[in-house]
Amino acid sequence: MKKIKRSRILILGVFVYIVFQVGSLFISKSTETLALESEELNAKIKTKGLFIREEHIVKSTEKGVLDTIYKEGEKVKKAEDVAYVYKDDKIEKINLQIKSLSEEIKKSKAELEKKSNELSKDLAKNQIKTKNEQKKILEVEKEKITSCLKTDISGIISYKFDGNEEKYNLENLDKITKDDIENTSNNYEDMTKENNNIKDEEPIAKIINNYESYLAICVDKEQAKNFKLGNNIKISSNNLQLDAKVYKIYKSESNIVIIFKITNQNIGIYDTRVEEFDIIYKQMEGLKIPKSSIKKVGNKKGVYSVNEQTQDIEFIELKGIGYENDEFVFIDYYTNNIQGIETVSLYDEIILKPNNINKNIKIK
Structure with a gap:
């Protein structure tokens, strides 16, 4: 009887071992992994932006016949004649x-x-x-009988007006509201006049300082956390690729208005007041780690990685996190590499959904 019992126990043990090995093999083969590769991060928000520029309006000083000197988009110098009015x-x-x-x-x-x-x-x-x-x-x-019309600033001459030149100027940078941004439209009218009768005090041209312009956006408190004074950002749309710095941040009712100073020397667009933009507040190259693969061991947050040589599962703490959202974290691999910080590295193979079984098995 004892021999029969021992035989049964031995057979059961062998069966359990086989089941365990087959189960482990099945789990190991069905375990999803991800080989980390270098990716480019463009963290951004899409929103409407309002342009603010230094725009000097040249008005007629007499009633008479207008004779303009420059064409749309030409450069003029300060105190230069831009038109004549014949009385x-x-x-x-x-x-x-x-x-x-x-x-x-x-x-x-x-x-x-x-x-x-x-x-x-x-x-x-x-x-x-x-x-x-x-x-x-x-x-x-x-x-x-001739009145010479001059400009007070140097810049680009334009004959297109939207009626907001004196409202959205550099003196009012900290007075822009959410309503200004959301309710303003592009309503430019070409006011080009050549040898036409003109009234006294009638606007005939404007000079735009093409070296200083700003863009205002409105965001909620959560979005505002992504912007700090002095930070460099990218502004992108179908027509424009702009470099800018965060110039002002202030509260407007329950929202936050952010003013960006455009650092491109000449953006070359003067007949647009508002447009939809991608505001890229973070750009970097690194390793994208899905949140589903991240676990906490003690007080360390990390991932389970497959050792390339032994095929064992190892826990690696995540260090040098450059960006994080609800879906993933972004590891600044290049900075970590330069500073000799030991964490996940390029081409490491991590388990996408670690659990109590697959994080302890040996990958076949």
């Missing part, structure tokens, strides 16, 4: 006379060079002198 409609006649005299003087000078007779030369010189005097009289007359 008398006889300006066209004066301009024609000046032009005619200029051509006659040029022709007379060319003929003078060909003359050899001294008497003929003196006569030609007197005629040129007379025409120059007539031209000067006309120019003085023209000056009396």
Whole structure:
């Protein structure tokens, strides 16, 4: 009887061992793992942004006929003439006379060079002198009826207005509200005028400082945690790729307004007030670790990794976490490598969903 009992126990033990080995083999083969590779992180929020620029409006100082000098988008210098307003409609006649005299003087000078007779030369010189005097009289007359319009700043000239030039300016950077950002639209109107009648104090052009511009967004308190004063960020849309710094952060009712200073020297867009943007607040390369693979052992947070040589399962503490959200953490592998920090490394194979069985078995 004892021999039979021992045989049964031995057979049961062998059966349990076989079941365990087969189960372990099945579990090991069905265990999902992930080989860590370098990835690029672009942590961002998508939101509407409002442009604020230094925009100097040039207004007519007289009622009359407008004559602009520059085309849309051309660069002008500070205190430079950008347009003329003629107060008398006889300006066209004066301009024609000046032009005619200029051509006659040029022709007379060319003929003078060909003359050899001294008497003929003196006569030609007197005629040129007379025409120059007539031209000067006309120019003085023209000056009396001409008002020169100048710019107070240097920048890019534009004839497109949206009516918000004086509202959204650099003096009001800390007064932008959520309603300003959400309710403003792109309503630019081309006000280009050439040889048209113009009223006194009517806007005729604006000069935009193309070296200083800002973008305002509105976020909730949770989103605002991603932004710190002075941080570098990227602003992206279909048309633009901008570099910027966090310039101001302030509360507007229950929301937070963030002002970015654009650091691109010339963004080249002057007829857009608002647009949808991707605000990229964190960019880095590293190792993306799914939250499902992370476990806590004692007070250490880490992952279970398959040893490449022994195929044993090892627990590795996560260090150098550069970014974290609800789905994954991002390990700054390159900084860890430079500083000699021992943690997960490139090409480590980690268990995606560790449990009490697969984190203790040997992977076949």
